[in-house]
Amino acid sequence: MSKLIVDGNWAAADVAYRCVDFAAIYPITPSSTMGELADEWSFQHKKNIWGAIPQIIEMQSEGGAAGAMHGALQMGALATTFTASQGLLLMIPNMYKIAGEQTPFVMHVAARALATHALSIFGDHSDVMSVRSTGFAMLSSHNVQQAHDMAAIAHAATIRSRVPFLHFFDGFRTSHEESRLTRIDDDVLHEMIPDSLVLENRARGMTPDKPTIRGTAQNPDVYFQGREAANPLYEKTPEIVQECMDKFAKLTGRKYKLVDYVGDEKAENVIVAMGSACETIEETLPHLPKGLGLLKVHLYRPFPTAAFLAALPKSVKRIAVLDRTKEPGSIGEPLYQDVKSVVGDGVVVYGGRYGLGSKEFKPRDVKAVYENLMQNTLHHNFTVGIDDDLSGLSLKTDAAFRVEDPGFKTAVLYGIGSDGTVGAVKNIVKIVGENSDLYPQSYAVYDSKKSGGLTASHIRFSDAPIKSQYLVEVADFISVSNFMIAQRFDVFHGLRSGGTVMINTSLAPDVAFANLPKDTQEHLMRIRANVYFLDANRAAAELGLGNRINTFIMLNFFNLTKVINPKDAAESAKVAIEKTYKKKGMDVVQANWAAVDQASKYLVKYNMPSSVSNFAPDFVPAMTLDAPAEIAGTLGEIAAQRGDAIPVSRFRVDGQFGGGQYPVGTSKYEKRAVSDKVATVDIDKCIQCGKCSMLCPHAVIRIKAMTEQQAEDARAKGIKVVPMKTPELGANMYFTINISPADCTGCSVCVKNCPVGALSMVPARDVMAENQAAFNAAEEIPNIEREKLNLNIPKHVELLPHYFEFPGACAGCGETPYVKLLSHLFGDRMVVANATGCSSIYGANLPTTPWTSDSKGRGPAWSNSLFEDNAEYGLGMRLALNQKRDNLKALLFELGIADVEQIFDETDAAKQREIESNLRAQLAKIDGPRARLAESLVGEIVNKSVWIIGGDGWAYDIGYGGVDHILHSGENVNVLVLDTEGYSNTGGQQSKSTPFGASMKFAIGGKDHAKKDLGMIAMMSGAYVAQIAMGANQAQAIRAFREAEAFNGPSIILAYAPCIAHGFALQNGVSHQMQMVQTGAWPLFRFNPDLIANGQNPLTMDSSVDNPMPLEDFLKTESRFGAARAANPQFNKLVDLAKANNAYKSELKKHIAQFAMLHKPEVKENGEG
The missing domain is CATH 3.30.70.20 (Alpha-Beta Plaits)
Incomplete structure (x- = not known):
């Protein structure tokens, strides 16, 4: 069995891939990399344990993936998928079907919070607890190794029990933690899943050679009985799972039980938990008094009652059950209710919540729960890890309590999103794992910003397995990749006395130290820190590496920490560099080798002065001094990285801040x-x-x-x-x-x-x-x-006026200029429905948002629902606005206001504003409740411009059904598709918008079919349609926006947006837009049905390809095509297909326009069509 350094997603995906014939996938954070790995392995022709290459297919949504899997299962295939959060919820209907039909199947879930009062991409158990009634068995892993092992046990148990399994582990905390893994060999998996059972499953598959009917509709006479018939299978499932665990132990030496107990055999006080928290609790137990224990639940469904009671010490008097989810209105969360039902009235059981949205769960929290249990002061429905000063449910903790092994070597490396620091840390951990027997652990913390946010990579090394499932609190080494970080945040407070600091800056050491905040200087002097300054930016420039500083960070980490021999680290780094960059040429490889050899040249040891600089500054405030109190308060604390300490009372009942809605212009x-x-x-x-x-x-x-x-x-x-x-x-x-x-x-x-x-x-x-x-x-x-x-x-x-400013998007983002332009044109009367994706993250990610208002207090009203329902969400907004206008019109007639019809016929926004002002004055003079009701609606005189914004993953794939519906609705809504030709927000997976030959995740060898032409499809609906590229033609983009908004019906604008996933420097985004247009791959056009009634051609081509740029020349400029060229021998064939497809679509658009002219609507004498 080989030993590797991998994360939890790799650990689960590796087993899943080798145990199935088929996987249907769809990207969603934090599970996406499991599907990416499966797709990559399939492209590389890696085989499963039966010697076949699993088939991997990306679907248009998680619901689609579930449907595809259901179909594959019915044919006797072994299948899997990987998902989380909202994606898991979309699979629920099929989960009921799969479980009801008793079909062997395993899905792997990186458990994540659900979108409730806000979206959170981070980990808890809200999603998996939402599907506990589907009939799926549920198996929980608590660390990276277990994510590997329990995946194998789940695949073995499902085919024996005929009960489908949901295998889950904590999103981010386990899915993204890098750790040492002992890999299960193929022969072990084969032993766990014998061919005989595979053949039995295959024999149950549908075939016309032995026709069957499945999925019948049943009536009241038999439905109930049929539902109960599966009981024997569920009753046997816990026993089967334990048998699989026992067999696994014999084969690997790693032992598991359905419910594992650790602690005092005569414990009176016990915690029950699932997930990564179990590791932290187990690590903490030896540091607490005797008489305590922990029950670690692996099999959650079917709940293993007998095993639970057998594992629970007979001496137990009090139990605290920790749930990582919240069910408002219930008598307690799910695990609590199960435990309470099982133990009966003889033991006092308390339920509590922890860790929602990846909130840290630390040893101090464990101590607080146990102490309250021991003192019999615990209350039901408690929380831990937050300060609930509103309901008084939170437990007080001892902030000074630590349990981390002093033998650990620890480090925290701070960076700025997209600067390479997180990648450097991953390489550090792999190099240590490959060159020593140390157990490494790394875990990166970052917000949802696309780039520029603070990142913190936490590293531990130990001679023994590491159970610490929380951030490093005391570090031997801290580095800062950007000097601004040290000026803005108190990042060195956790440095151990005598520890080492490395700060990257282009400033001279004396100047840099003098410009550190006064408190930082004092702290570093007090703990006698070893301070080093690194000029990695100069190093990268001198060695021709642009702004890539990660190699210098990595090598100097080894030079300063001596975790392993720096020479061994350098040799390993060179091997990795050659493997990574060889495709780009040996000159690139040699430049990076030079960085390895010369890294220490740019590192300077600094001897701190005896006293603080006379002009030492304070920390740069998180918010400017002119920020309003509401913004500088709660939002300022979040921006200063102190959000963890904000108490519950600072939030409104809807989870937002302050007395009003979430403030704009922050x-x-x-x-x-x-x-x-x-x-x-x-x-x-x-x-x-x-x-x-x-x-x-x-x-x-x-x-x-x-x-x-x-x-x-x-x-x-x-x-x-x-x-x-x-x-x-x-x-x-x-x-x-x-x-x-x-x-x-x-x-x-x-x-x-x-x-x-x-x-x-x-x-x-x-x-x-x-x-x-x-x-x-x-x-x-x-x-x-x-x-x-x-x-x-x-x-x-x-x-x-600007209504959209300073978004936290990637530097050079291709999407934001369109959003900014749109807000310029219509911002003072605009309502936005925004699909989840890049535009929702840079548009409304705490602590600050770019949507703002003008000097009159007007600006876009913005909201996000989900990923899949944005078109329908925006349509609902339009219909509600229409209803308000209709109600106002009726009230004005009722109140005797003159010229009501003329008022509502006015279309000019400026004149509508004047009418609104006059109406307010008139209504103020009228007494009675009807006049007051009219006053509440008078703002609807100004017709609101409804814009439905999202990316191509939404519009072409998961939300396409809704887009199609609203384009055929006739309602006055406007759709803006920010087309990056792939799923940018989840890391660059292919969508139906991805062009021929592009190498994206889920299409490593290059997409082998044509880009969906959403513009052409939309033209058939009678909607206004435009395709734009601002970098190629700004005036055309402006005209398209204005025409779309003026069109009294649905409109859609497809805006080409360069993205970092395309593989070129985004500073060249404008020229790439021009080239994309010149190749004919992105023709600029406007299709305006209003022109048909006047006998004019509705299609205006705004770009010419008389002197086209050869498509092959353009493809050479982006690595998404270069990677496919290198990986796929058939790439040139894909290019030919793309060229033919572009020419075909160009001709087809002309024919559509001619067809529209021939079938223009008849105009009646009264003007009605």
């Missing part, structure tokens, strides 16, 4: 300063085209036009102002352009696309103070009135 107060280099502009070179402002993915570039008096006032505030170069806004108008360096991500999109080179990238520290002050002052300059602007001109659009 991102402007965070000022994350995540980039060492930022954009700056030479206003004298600027030609005032507004291109940089429009293309900026992060809304950090602002242009303003102003009068002569305003210009004088601006100059007095340090704002650079020049005369406007064009007269369309009037004579004597002035112009300013300013950039917020604290919000700039350093993506360089503006620099790459300025037609005159007026922008450049400079060190942030050189311009931060001056440019930020100018930007802030310029924001006070009033915007030009909308009515004075020509909104077909891009630079005029950029003079409108």
